Amino acid sequence: MAFTLTINGTEHQFKFGMRFIRELDKTKEVDANGVKFGVGVEMGINRLVSMNDPEALEDILISANAAADEKLTVEEMDAYLEDDNTNIDELTEKVIDALLNSKFTSKKVAAAQQSK
Helix, strand or coil: CEEEEEECCEEEEEECCHHHHHHHHCCCEEEECCEEEECHHHHHHHHHHHHCCHHHHHHHHHHHHHHCCCCCCHHHHHHHHHCCCCCHHHHHHHHHHHHHCCCCCHHHHHHHHHCC
16 A cells, blocks of 8 residues: 655655555564564554554654655654644544555554554
C-alpha cells in the first residue's frame, strides 16, 4: 500500500511495506535484559488508532516516506501538519486506511480498533 501527499508543492511518496516496519520500529526501542528491540509499530499504531496522537501520525508518515526512499525531515512534517490547510482528521483516516490495507499492519490496526 502506498499514497502520495503534496508538501511544499512537491509530491512525496509514502509506502507501508516491510521497510516501513523496520523504519517505524527504529523510532521506539526497549531494552529487555540487554537485548534491544523495536516496538515502534505496536506503539505507533495503538497511539494513532486509539488516541489520534499527532506525534504517532508524524512518526508513521516519516517512516513511510523513508520506506519510499525519500527523506522528509521532522521540521518539514511539523510545518505540513501545523499548516491551517492540512486536515489532520482526514490525514489520520488516510493513514489508518493505508495501514489497514497493508498486509504487514492490517491485523495490528484491526486489533487496535477493537480495543478502542
